[in-house]
Every structure is written in structure tokens, then in C-alpha cells.
Amino acid sequence: MGAFHILVEVDDVFKCASTLTTQDDLDFLESICDGGSAQKDTERAAKCREKGNLSFKSRDYTAAALHYSQGVCSAPLRSEQLPLCYANRSAALYHLQLHQECLNDIDRAVKNGYPSHLLHKLEERRTQCLTHVSGGQKEKDDRHGSASKNHKGPGSEICPQAAVGFSPEKGRHLVAEQGIAAGEVILTDRPYSCVLIPGMEEVQGGRGGLETEGGGFGTEHRRCHRCLSETLCPLPCDGCSYSRYCSTGCQRDAWEEHHHWECPLGADLMVMGVMSQLALRATLKAGLKNIQTAREPIRGKHTKSEPDSRSTTLVRRLSETGPPPASWTLGGPPAAPEEDGGNADWSKELWLMGSAVLRHMLQLRCNAQAIVSLQDAGATNSLVQSRREIRIATAIFPTLSLLNHSCCPNTSLAFSTGAAVDPSGSDLSADVSESVSEPRVTVTVRAARVIDAGQEILHCYGPHSSRMVTRKRQHLLQEQYYFLCQCEACSRTQEEGGTEGRQQPSGGGGARLEAGLLCFKCKGSLKRSGADRTGFMCSQSSCSHRVSSSEVSLVLQEIRVDLEKAVELMERERPDEARRTLCRGELADALARAYATVGDWNNAASHLERSAVAIGSQYGDDSIELGQQLFKLAQLHFNGGARGPALSLIPEVRRLLRLHSGPRCPELQELQDMEDCLRG
Template sequence: MNLPCVQWQDHVAQKWRALEPKLKEQFTSLLEIDDVFRCGLSLLFCFPQECLDDIDRAVKNGYPSHLLHKLEDRRTLCFKHHSVHEKGREDDQNPASNDCKGSDTANSPSVGPLTVGICPQVVVDSTVEKGRHLVAVNRIAAGEVILTERPYSCVLLPGMEEVKGKVGRYGREREVLFGVEDRRCHRCLTETLILVPCDRCSYSRYCSTGCQQEAWEEHHRWECALGADLMAMGVMSQLALRVALKAGLKNFLLAREPIRDEHKECFNNHSSDPSTSSCGGSYLNVYNLLHHLNHHSPALRFMCAVTTATLYLKLSKAGPPPVSWSHTPHGPNKEGGDADWNAELWMLGSAVLQHILQLRCNAQAIVVLQDTGDSTNSPVQSNREIRIATAVFPTLSLLNHSCCPNTSLVFSTGVNVTVRAAKLITPGQEILHCYGPHSSRMVTQERRRLLQEQYYFLCQCEACSQQQQDMEEPRQQEPGTEGRDLGLLCIKCKGSLKSNIEIHHCHVILLFYPPPGEALRLLKKTLCQSGLILAEAHPLQGELADATARAYASMGDWNSAASHLERSAVAIASQFGKESVELGRQLFKLAQLHFNGGAALSVIPKVRRLLCLHCGPHCHELQELKAMEDCLQG
């Protein structure tokens, strides 16, 4: 949709008036048929509640009376499915059923309603140097949940290619791409194939009528007419507007006032319990996030101000203000409505500008593992981590950065984030997570430069300090670390091997194109050459071994693929650590290969332990491992 929503609606209205009466009647009936079609899909995929919602929508939109008996029959089926589903859920919650065995379940969240907040072993501390941050007061074991939180607000990223598919027309097939906006709810980010579109625009879609209504009341009522303009302004501007709309005038004015006695406790040292303080999901905590305005360039400040002014003008023409931003429960009165709305709109614009400046340093990317779709004609599935949304988490934003953090993050249930201890955390130790630049993926100078540019601080974490000290003191390089800081060097002449790296990567890229036999020949040649100049545990050796394993798997040679993947796992362990989630996912692929080859039971326990440690006991990889184990043991 290239036109703004209002112009688009006018365009559609003109086309509608030009239609013949018979065509109008035909297209009107398609609306009810679409609801019934969604209803059938919901029932097919065992979503009885969604099916009932679609039946109500079809009746509301005027479904033909002579076909209503079919909807009633389907409603009866839904109630039967719903009762069976509830009984199955009760059986699943019996103490006898466990997905993770041993000590892994001791530190996992209980099955049931999601508990949001900080664990009792952690408190919010505050110092002049670090500001507010989280500190452990008791011992926290590896894998234990530290924080579970829902975002204050989030925005789905448009245009992110997520799933590839094929559609046929006139006997021909063409490849099409489905973005995240086509497969995920625009409010809760839940992935679904049965989306409920907005009744007014052609972009926003939701997983249920409940999400649709909640989004409409919270922000979409005013975003709908500005859809194209908001997309042009960028994700940060849209997220800032959503935060302000959700907060409302009362909370904004309260946040601007000096901190009173009843609010001081959550800012003092050793404050916890975010559910009852500003350290939880309240707007006060979002409002008090640092914006580092004194570090922003004049050009950035000007751009943010112009963006906010443009949004101010667009909102002034969009209609009456939100009820949450009105002094009266029913909005401004008719006599001085424009004047009242101008005053409130001015404060709304002020709030939006405040949040645009804050989000540059405090926004959090929501990422998921997704099939790339490159393996349509291959038995090997390829996954990659993609960013699907940008959000602001009030408590997660309190965590300071470390290039080698003691926590790991995982996003589940749509938008919820869970922070787990990646290693043993002792009392008094600060809770840290990585803002992006990680010591296992990037050299010290590059990490520090990126952090300085975006977050305006010179990183002095343990990893940066240790590596800086090692660079100042001459030392013998450890095996497998050649070239990690200064680039690859020839072991004979000490010359740069940058050109060789590019050649090796080109050989790896060839793997994605048929035939796999040709790619395998090139990979074998590259492995022989790299073995002369690189240690076995070098990251590039791991990439080549992984690519070779994929080539063998594409040809159905599972044993050879598993052998090369084991070599890749050695390099992964050297680069990321023996307790890393990267090693867990690599061993998960090894378990899949051994399942086809025969020896998966020896690998599954270690994979289960690592994935439980970082991702929790209910991630889909562990469910697949459980199914594999049951199949092999049964």
C-alpha cells in the first residue's frame, strides 16, 4: 500500500461505486465466506476458540441465513474439540509428565501462567558510575531464571523476508516471499497461519479478534490513518508513539514531576519486586531511561525534532485525541475542542520526542531462529537468526553490557523475554548481558568502537580489559587463535591471508548451489589447504567442516556428515566456549545426523543440558530431542 490510509480508502470507495450491483453483492458475500474459511482452518488446526471467534464474525457480517445451520454444526464441533483440548491440557500438567530429566527441571520455570518479574536472588542497585543496575544478593546457579518480562510496547519490523514458498498460476510456479508481517500477529508477535486483518487498512493483521481489539484501543485507532507515514518515519518513531499513547496524559504528567517519597524506594539501593515499583512494566521506569542527549550530534537532534514535528502535524489532522490523553473522560468539549486538543497534542509530541531520543540506547531487538527457505530441494534445513521486532523492556534495560556476559536471553510466547544465568553467579556480582558486540565474534577495537558510537561509553568489561592487557604484553598465541585479533597470518612468512579468506568463503557459498558433488570437491580442496595454515580449532576450520557436513547430508551420507560436524563442534567450543548455546545448537544438528545414522543417544544428554541451560526446558529443540529419544528407545 503506497497511498496513505485515507487516500487508499477514497480510491477503494470510487472503485466500489463504479461496480455493478450484482458484483457488489458477490464481493460482499466473499467477506462472510472468508470468515467461514478461516473458521474451517482454525478447526482443522485444532484452534477451537479461534474458530468460535470466526463464527461470530461471520454472523455479524451477515452470513446467508439459509446456511446458518452449517455454522451451528461447526460451533458444536468446536465445543467438543474445546472440551477434549482442556482435558488433554490437564493431563499434560500432571506431575508425572516431565520434558527435561534430572536437575534441569529444578531451575526451570513452572508450567502454568507466566510469572513476570525479577527472581528473589536479585535486587536493583544504584551507583553514580553505573546508574541503576541488577546485582545478585544470593548464589544463582547456571540455568536459573533471573528475569521474565513482557515489553512495554513493541513494533513488528516490516519487509523482513521470513518464509519462502511457491504459488502456482496458469500451470506455472513462481517463488514468493512471506515477510514477518504476513505470518505474525502485529500485537503479540505470535506466529500463525490464520490472521485477522484490520477492518480499515490492508497492513495490520492479528492472531485473534482479541488482539485486534486490544491493539485498536491501545494505538492502532490513531496509527491506522498514518500507516504509510509511520513506515516512512521509521520503527523508532512508531515505537515512541506507541509508548506515549499507551502511557496516557496522567502517567506522563506524573513521570515529569519530581520523585515523591512513595516512589523513592524503587530508585534507592537494594530495591526489588518490579511488579510493585517502577522497575517493572510501569511507564515511570520507561520515562526515566537515559537518553544521553549531551552525546547526540546536532544532526541527530535536528532529525528527531523534525520527525516529531511531522508526526505532530499528522496527528493534529487525524481526529480527536485518545481518551488516555484527554483531560476529560470523553475527550475535549465541542466548544474549545481544537484548543484543548492542541495543548494535549503538544504534550504528546513532547513525550514522543523524549522516547525517540531514549530508544536509540534502550530499544531491544527481538530475534528468532527461522528457516531460511534455501533447502527447498534439499534434505538439509538451514536456519538463521532474524530480527522480527523492536521493543522496549523496562527492567531488561537496567542490565549493563559485558562483551562476555553471565546471562543468556531467549524470546518466547511471542514477545516475552526470559533471562537465564549462563554461568554460576556469586553474591555481589552484577547481572550483565551483551548489547551485540561479543568477545567471541568481534575483536576488541571493533567492539569498543561500536559501543562508543551507539551507547556512548568505552567498554571496560572483563573481556575488553583482559584482551587489552594481552595486546600490550607480547605473548605466545594459543592454538586456534591465530589471526583472531589481527587477521590470518602465514606461519612461514607472517604475511596476510585476507585474500585466502575470501576464496574460502566463496567456496562455502558454492555449497548453496547444485550439484552438491561439485561443492564437496571444492570444499575438500579448501580443507586440505586450510589444514596447512590453520589450527584445527580455528573458527574458519569450523565453518568449512560445517559446510562439508551439509554437503554430505545433502547427498544422504549421514555418517560422513556426522564426522565432519564433530570437527566443527570442536571449533565452536573453542570459539564460544564449552557451555555456550552455539555449541548446544551445533550438537543438536549432530544428534539429528546420528539419528539418521544410528548413534544419537550418546549425544542427546549433553544437548539437552546445554539447551535447558540457555533456552529453558520447553524450547522446540528439546521437544524434538524428546521425540527422537522416545523413537530410539521405543
């Protein structure tokens, strides 16, 4: 291993790693991969079907469909379990009113050899579905046409007010050439490549019915492995039990682009991790010609490299799966360096591929972007719903990667995945997928506040000034991204001698929010103080205790730890215990949920107003966090019949949601429906 310490070129690191990798290393990798985990298995398919039957009998049709889908993916071609799983899934889809999807599964069951003596059941179900489908076909066709237009957008777009700048210190970055208004779209971008994160549990599901041998169903069970759209009836890969797709279009495109070579490596890739798989996909997609072109400007430049045998192992295993992709078989590639004892049977193409994969693996630590989605939390039948942000995939966004980090960014990011869903729950992607050549994932970057001409456009890599103190933020950024953050928030803290301050965004609601903060000393109300209004002072003249924003922030962070415990109790439907916990910890948000669970809307709204005060003080009056909290408060006012408070709150909620999520935010339609109802 000592040889690695004197190597500075990625090519040399890969070459050295290849000489050190032995057959014993490959055998060990195979032993820890549980090589059969991604293989088809008739017995496992039968067990999944049995679990689906149990969920079906308890009328948990969503869980049943997911279990049957797992059976479809596990069943080998031409096995008796495959048509049975398709047929059973069609029954669950029928009860979920997904009639077209039900018809598709009936056809698949028949095509794959469904027993003839049971066909009459499928034909009866087909007749019932056709009645429903024919009635709404015209309306659905119109929506399909609209969805198709949405899918054919360009790869990335930058607004006219922004441009790419360059400096030796920052490299390429995005700058505002003209003033950009708050809420304006700055950038839309699509990923060059993305990989679904396995094992990230969906936070909403039925009770009890969603358990598998490996735990709850995760994103890999409920989303297309190419476009990331949600689906209850995925199409399986014919070769492995892991990968699944929302349509034949995604299935075909994934196979041609990367899955033909990933399929035999399924278990290996799961062990090596998402970054290794993303590096391999990007390399396969780029092709030999593009890799050769990209290598020209970096020759002779030193790259910080650490030993990593995963790229070597991947290429060794890839060479066993068959010939390389067509894009990697161009004639006359540059000669590879001398093998120095390496495997003589490696082709020049595979050597270049392995070196490129290693380079990507080293760079993705700093350049990959998590794709996040808001999911409903708690049981589906709960009277109170809240939303939680989860990571569903990791991607390379070519243009988004131009944005540098700030702990107090001037932008907001919103992700959209897959196609729109019609009111019955049907995925509108089925008819348009044939023409899709890129993952249907989009990130939209909006200005979170006014950005003046000449200012750099920045977003947050994770550590945010409203959630974490400066020292911890700088430590995490140094550890992962190798730079010492000197952004506005970090520099301001240093100038103030280490006290945490927060820039107050412009916007309404500041006076209202101050009223709920209590003095740590006498419990009187706090008001903002100082020229920049970043601190607080007790309003009682007999006290006049002063509190910095950092103290308030730290207390709120401590409260959030207790809050998570109370929320867990709520999601396990134990509101009484949650209320007792919250009363001890004065955790207003979860206490509001506890009251709302039993239908006490007025008490719930009262406590949520207190929570909104804390949220606004920590994250800012123009923050998306405050918008989401006020959205819940509007729902409580509506449910409790408080017409005046609801109508007065809706415009502010609408402003905040539009600012960060744009005019197509689904919550905006709910706000409009509430307002229409309240106004009669």
C-alpha cells in the same frame, strides 16, 4: 537549522522543530508514503485471492492461507471479496487440519455476505470440521486451561539472589546479592510496548508460492501485530490493510491502546520507521498524567538532542485524526511554552505528547531491545533443517533495560511470543485472549555461568567477544550507545597488548574439541596452551607453532563468510555446487548439510563433528552455539542409526540447551523422543 546547535533541552528542540515544519513538509511526506498502500483495495484483494487459488491448486496450503489472509486484510468491509477470501481460506485451513480455525472462517464468510448459491459448499465443509472438532474437544479444552494460566503471569520478576544497585557511573543496574548457579533464571520481563518489524522475511516457506508484489511474506503477514504470536488466519483491522491480529481480544486491545490513532497514519509510520512508532505507542500508553510525573525530575537537566522532525510530523498528523486518547484529556495540564509562531490550534496535550515522543525517540536508540526468534531455514520438505535467528520486533522492557553491556556476558536471553500450539497446529490463544491486557511476549534471562555474590549481572548489546575483535566492538558500541566499553573482554585485550583472548567457561568437552583444530603451519593437531588456556600450540614437537585465540577467531570469521554462500546454495537445493564450494573452503558445517541432503548420514556426521570443534573453540564449551551444533549432530547420528554415538552425545546437548533455554526448550522433547526410541 543553525538554531538547533544551541538547544540543549528536548522541549526546546521540539518547539523549534514545530516552528520550522511547514505544510510543504507534510505534503512531501505524504508523497513518499504512497498514501494508499495501507488503505483497503478491492482489486488488490482479488489479486491476492487469485494467487491463493494458484497455491491451493499446487497443494501448497500454507502459502494459499497466507495469500487469502492478505486478501482478507485488503478487502473493504461489505465488498464481495471479503467473504470469498474468508471462504477460500477456510478450505486451506481444513487441509492443514486446523478445523476450529476453518469453522471460524466459515462463520465469517456467511456473516459478511457469502453468495447464497454457494453456501452448500461451506455447509459440507462445516459438517466435516465438526466431526474432527467434537472428537478432540475435551483434550483441547484441557490444554486451553493450561495455556490460560501461563498468560496471567506478572509483568516482571527478579530472582531473590539479585537486586537493583546504583552508582553515579552506571546508574541503576542489576547485581547478584547471593551466588547464582549456571542455568538459573535471574529475570523474566514483559515489554511495556513493542512494534513488529515489517519486511523481515520468514526463512521457511513453500517453493514459489510465497511471492507477492512486494516480495516474500514477512513477519508482518504471519504474526499478530499485538502479541506477536504466529497465525495463518489473522483478523484484519477494519480501517487499514496492514494491521492484523490473532484474535478479537488482541484486535480490541490494540485498537483501544494505540491503533485507533495509528490507523490513519499507517503509511506515514512505515516511512518514519519502527523507533518512531514505538515512541508514539509508549507515549499513548503512558498518558498525560504519567508524562507529567516523569517530567518533574528531568527539568533543568540537559539532554543530548539532535534535530528530528518526525515527532513534530507525527503530532501534526495525529491532531488530524480526531480527539486525543482518554488518558490524554485530563483537565488542567501545565501551560505549554510560548508558541513563537507555531500553530496556534495545537492543544496543550498535543504539545506535551510531541515532546514526549521526541524524548523517547532519542532514548530508544540506547534502550530498545530487539525480540528475536529461531526459525527453520530452507524448504519445508528438505531432509535437513537448520535454524536461524531473526529479529521480529523491537520493544521496551522496563526491567531488562537495567542490565549493562559486556562483550563476554554472564547471561543468556530467551524470548517467547504468543501462546502454545497444539499438535495439530491450532493456536491455543483464541479462548484466553479476552482477558489479556499486555502483549504475550516474555524474555527470560538465565545465568550462562556461575555468578558470584557482588558481581554485576550483564548481557550483550550485540557486539560479542566471540564474534568480533575488540576495536570493532568498541567502535560500534561508541557509535550507537555513546560509551567506550571497558568490560572484562576489552580490558583483558588491552592488558595483553591487543591480542584477543577468550575466557574459557567451565564445562566438559574441552579435550574432545581440541582434537579437530589443525596447525596453520604443518597441519598437525592443536592443543590449548598457556596458564589460562586461551592460546593454542601445535602438538608436533618438530613444529610447536603457537597460535593466539585471536588468530583462530579471525580465521573462523572469514570462513563464516564463505559458509553463508554455501548455505544459500543449499537452500536453493543445489547440493552439488555447495559441496564443491565447501571442499574449496573446508566449511565443515555446510558440507555436512550437503551430505545429509542426499542421505549420507555417516559422512554428514563426520563433517559436523569437525564443525563442532570450530564452534566450541570460537564460542566456548558452554555456549548455546555449541549446543545447537551438537543437537544437529545428535540428529545425524539418530538418522544414521549410530545408536552409541547418539546416546553418548544426548546428555551433553541436554545440558547446554537447559543452561541457555530452560526446561521448556522444544528441542529437549525431541532429544527425549530420540533417546526413548534408541533405548527401545
